[in-house]
Amino acid sequence: MLEITDLHANVEGKEIIKGLNLKVNAGEVHAIMGPNGAGKSTLANIIAGKEEYEVSGGKMLLNGEDIEELAPEERAHKGIFLSFQYPVEIPGVTVTNFMKTAINETRKAQGLEEMPAKDMLKLIREKSEMLEIDRKFLSRSLNEGFSGGEKKRNEIFQMAMMQPKLAILDETDSGLDIDALRIVANGVNKLKSSDNAVVVITHYQRLLEYIVPDYVHVLYDGKIVKSGSKELALQLEEKGYDWIKEEINA
Amino acid sequence: MDMKDKLVSSFLAFEESVNVDAPIHNIRSQAIKIFEEKGFPSKKEEAWKYTSLKSILKHDYSVFPKEENALDFKEVKKYFLHDIDTYKIVFVDGRYSSYLSATTHDKMDVCLMSSALNYDKYRPVIDNYFNKIAKPDGITSLNTAFSREGAYIYIPKNKLADKPIQIIHFSTGKESAQMLQPRNLIVVEENSQVQIIERHQSLTKNPVLTNSVTEIFADKRAIVDYYKIQNDRQSASLIDNTFIEQQAQSTVSVHTFAFGGNLTRNNLNFYQKGEYVNSILNGVTIIEGKQHVDHNTLVHHIEPNCESHQDYKGIFDEKATGVFNGKVVVNKEAQKTNAFQSNNNILLDDSATINSKPQLEIFADDVKCSHGCTIGQLDESALFYLRSRGIGQKEARALLMYAFANNVLESVRIPELKARITKLIANKLGVNLGFDL
DSSP: OEEEEEEEEEETTEEEEEEEEEEEOTTOEEEEEOOTTSSHHHHHHHHHTOTTEEEEEEEEEETTEEOTTOOHHHHHHTTEEEEOSSOOOEEEEEHHHHHHHHHHHHHHHTTOOOOOHHHHHHHHHHHHHHTTOOHHHHTSEETTTOOHHHHHHHHHHHHHHHOOSEEEEESTTTTOOHHHHHHHHHHHHHHOOTTOEEEEEOSOSGGGGTSOOSEEEEEETTEEEEEEOHHHHHHHHHHOSHHHHHHHHO | OOHHHHHHHHHHHHHHHSOTTSTHHHHHHHHHHHHHHHOSOOTTSGGGTTOOOHHHHTSOOBSSOSSOOOOOHHHHGGGSOOSSOOEEEEEETTEEOTTTOBOBOSSSEEEEHHHHHHOGGGHHHHHHHTTSSSOOSHHHHHHHHTOOOSEEEEEOTTOBOSSOEEEEEEEOOOSSSEEEOOEEEEEEOTTOEEEEEEEEEEOSSSOEEEEEEEEEEEOTTOEEEEEEEEEOOTTEEEEEEEEEEEOTTOEEEEEEEEEEOSEEEEEEEEEEOSSSOEEEEEEEEEEOTTOEEEEEEEEEEOSSSOEEEEEEEEEEOTTOEEEEEEEEEEOTTOTTOEEEEEEEEEEOSTTOEEEEEEEEEEOOSSOEEEEEEEEEOOOHHHHHHHHTTTOOHHHHHHHHHHHHHHHHHHTOOOHHHHHHHHHHHHHHTTOOOSSOO
């Protein structure tokens, strides 16, 4: 699905990603953990196509296709979805209208007809129920005045609506209480299938109790320095990152 | 002959076409003298520092339309708010079009200034209100001198105008260049309420210059909502002079949607003459090319316990230039005044310009006054957020601009008008988002 080899990237001339390798296959869940400033969010944004990051080397393939030159919306049309750490407020545009536009623009790009209003409503109803979202919430302006938890839940609602091939969750757990965390994780698990993949970026092991990863990677100083099974996350929770830093420096 | 000389000498011809024995003719004669003395404003004047009339005054405008030009409703339907019932006062090349209008005299007057100026039954209102608050500057005096036609709206006390009123001025361009000088008078008595929509629309490539003067009087507890739609052709320029006097506990809001035209200057003046008055000034400007929009506002707080709220949003692309000059004066007696002003701007292009200048003159000591001004670009992270959801760059930019202007749109109290304006914005930005914004 996603294959990143020897990726290097700069922000304003400063190298943040320094030779990163990552391979994600369909049907898998990967977790990326690491200390603050390691480059986790940068990586998520680069995959989604944020233009202020300059890729200076390496390759990024999505199902074998080089995506480096693609605009963010083109990547979305190919099935990449990023759940934002800080979703943006858009006054005057309701969640429902926003989703209609996003879905129909994507369908247009894929050469499909617009989704009939009836089907759209059905989809909205189904996904909002799954994530226990109040219908009234959907007619509010996108993210405006939402609590931190509401914003994150809304991100996962958007993911459920868009049904991406590759979903990247950037610290979706921050700002969620335990009940919301369970609902959100449950939503992600229901969307998982053998032809999509999920990359979870998190500081804490907590979310991984609910979304169980097949692989856990440690991102440190712009590189993936260690990969393992879900037990690695427990180890990190318990011991922090210092032992990894020591291992690298040794 | 330059435009000033032409206008001054046209006054004699004008006098032949109006009743010079009418009492208001003295006002006209005095006004032409003021114009003769002061002329058009130049950039040397502080209030006109960023707006030059030079380029628009070089055309040889005809001052009076030579013939009556009829318009087919089908041709101009789109400029009306036609999905709700309204009163309409419509002018074609400065002349009243009874065919396109829908006026009334049923318990209130929604009709023509020419009638009001000529018939005795309107005399008391004209004597009390006509030219009472219009500033005697050159440009307003010019309008006063040639005042003959426009909208006359009189809502007696305890009356709720049953439908919104549209005032529309069309110019057909049968003349090679045309100057229009509509004169409106709106009197809303105690406890009464009215909503008014004003639009100037050119239908021609030929230059049109409109110098409009509107006086609005809101008596005690009156509520007036006034909406100006300025979405004219590139060949049309507008100088709008609006003067509003408010008595105790009245609320007057003026929304100015400036989406196009060559040069647009809005002189919007509020005078608060009673306590507990609320004045609301909102504006959205979205322009591009070489368009120029200048909002020059004045709120004069004269009595205690009053409020004013100004919120102007501007989006400027290409070489467009904007000006916001917002003056708030708080007299010594006007204690407990709350005066707020904000002017936020987005420049989409390095060549676009906005000059934003708040002017606060506060002589009272127990007041709350604030002003804020921002100038920035579209938020790149927000743009990325929308694009990451599959929304193309152009549509994403449009959504952000709409969101930026949204709080002003939300305060439009006629839902059909709000829908129309959002559609105008979507058209202007060239997007179809699959839903009505």
